[in-house]
Amino acid sequence: MLQQLGQLPMGWLLIALIAVFGSAAFFLGRVRAERLLVSTTGRMHSRPNYHGYYVAMWSVVPVMLVAIGYGFFAEDLTRSQLSRELPSSFSALSPAELQSYLESVRMAAGTAASAGADRVFQAVTNRYLELRGMVNASTLVLLGMLAAAGMFRAQRRLKPSFRARALVENGMELVLFLCAGVAIATTAGIVLSLLYESLQFFQKVSAWDFLTGTRWNAQTEAEFGALPLFFGTFMIALIAMLVAAPIGLFSAIFLSEYASPTARGWIKPILEILAGIPTVVYGFFALLVVAPAIRTAAIWINETVIRFGLASEPILAAQPTSALAAGLVMGIMVIPFVSSLSDDVINAVPQTLRDAAYALGATKSETVKQVVVPAALPGIIAALLLAVSRAIGETMIVVMAAGKSARISMDPTSDLTTITVQIVSLMTGETGFDDPKTLSAFALGLVLFIVTLAFNVVALRVVKKYREKYD
Structure with missing residues (x-):
């Protein structure tokens, strides 16, 4: 079971889950806002759509943060744990050779290429799949819990006087600011990397x-x-x-x-x-x-x-x-x-x-x-x-x-x-x-x-x- 989870295409699965959680949260938030609209005879601060967007925001943002963390750290966590479990004979390998071996394991995982390999390589590959399956399963459980918790918290805050529109617009403003910040940070990173490496060069060449x-x-x-x-x-x-x-x-x-x-x-x-x-x-x-x-x-x-x-x-x-x-x-x-x-x-x-x-x-x-x-x-x-x-x-x-x-x-x-x-x-x-x-x-x-x-x-x-x- 864990090996099958380790072979999941997590990239596409995470994108699909974000879309599903966001759509479900928006629908539930809008339905609740429409019920409040009927009970209060139209006296609400924000339209039902803004309530739906607010609930979707609380459901999607935590999921996206976890998905980003998974993309950055999942492989490193898996390799780190696998390295600790390798037989003592692998201690003779240099760090570069060990990383090359683990990369071969990653490429062979779940493919027919590892079927004809030696028993040690096959066992390491199977263990890699199990560890990766554990990481994938933990990520999916955490995603579901965070999405449900965010949805539940946002639903409880919905009231006729709730300023959903202002909060949603502030959230979008923050997203736009982060996008601008990413562009600026990317430019700064490029310039700094060029400067650093160029200074290294000019220390050797006039x-x-x-x-x-x-x-x-x-x-x-x-x-x-x-x-x-x-x-x-x-x-x-x-x-x-x-x-x-x-x-x-x-x-x-x-x-x-x-x-x-x-x-x-x-x-x-x-x-x-x-x-x-x-x-x-x-x-x-x-x-x-x-x-x-x-x-x-x-x-x-x-x-x-x-x-x-x-x-x-x-x-x-x-x-x-x-x-x-x-x-x-x-x-x-x-x-x-x-x-x-x-x-x-x-x-x-x-x-x-x-x-x-x-x-x-x-x-x-x-x-x-x-x-x-x-x-x-x-x-x-x-x-x-x-x-x-x-x-x-x-x-x-x-x-x-x-x-x-x-x-x-x-x-x-x-x-x-x-x-x-x-x-x-x-x-x-x-x-x-x-x-x-x-x-x-x-x-x-x-x-x-x-x-x-x-x-x-x-x-x-x-x-x-x-x-x-x-x-």
Whole structure:
């Protein structure tokens, strides 16, 4: 019996129990409130629904807290007790080996994989299931008791003068506050982890050498000059924005100001399809179509300038992978981020501004250029900033179409690499979190975070300036 309980899918079961307890508590609370409403001839402080929500809140919140505690501590409790019951021969294992063995037990528990194993492993697996079943059974009993106790307590408090609405709204306000707190805590945790690991790295490598060095060879822990990575990141992002910014903005202006409803109904969904294409597909397109075309064009340019005596040697690298190929395809990928958001903010500009411009004799193009676009500029800047962030953080297209060479070259047909590609390379495979190779990934992430933060500050200042002008 305990082994069967140990195999229960507790995640889905807990979600189902929370839904059942919440629905039952709401129904019972509402029914009781309706009876009170009849007995008091309609003189109640709050509507019956608020009484139902209050009872459901007292029933669900304790259950959710226990479910969260189960998710965090159930496995640790089970392994801790199992470790104490293991035979003395297991004391020869190191902590890492013991954890690996227990992980194998967890994966084999309840599957056919443990059937052909040795008797000790089979016995340990069965005992693991029994302990996990005991934890599951205790959790289910505790959930039922807490739900019943919360429901009973809340039901007893229901009276005609009970301020259920105020309590429910206060509870929802607390939930919203906790959600905001989770977002803030997550951001703070990310920043603090980056800072801590980066400081560990800068104790081993000079920050000045890291920021200004021009040679990057982190795989051998020899050279950590990250300037080529910064150069490649911003060069590819610049190429992408040179493609996405004008095409996306002009598309948004056309769709919102010039296109007919029929044309808009066809063009806008087609543009937004670009946002749903996986980045690996864009990478294949860049590698198989765009990069060869750019290389062919670069070779033709080299042959032409040499034939006409304009240069004695090739002026372009014409490599199979290039920053230009990655930037062009990345620009196509981020067009929807610019066009969709810009279209929304342009449509949000009040029609009265357009009518006033027409009344003063302005043409359609003059109204768009002098009134509509400046009024929508805060939203347009936000769209461009989102597109820049998306371009800087892209990895797959760069890996497949731009190469991995850490170099500084103004030639867009040469292969380059970016910060995100190097972070993935450094964190892939067997890595230790105490060597410069791995710690350098955190330093790269910290620099990227600071640069993005600077972009946000500048964008907020521009948005504030134009918002005050058009408020």
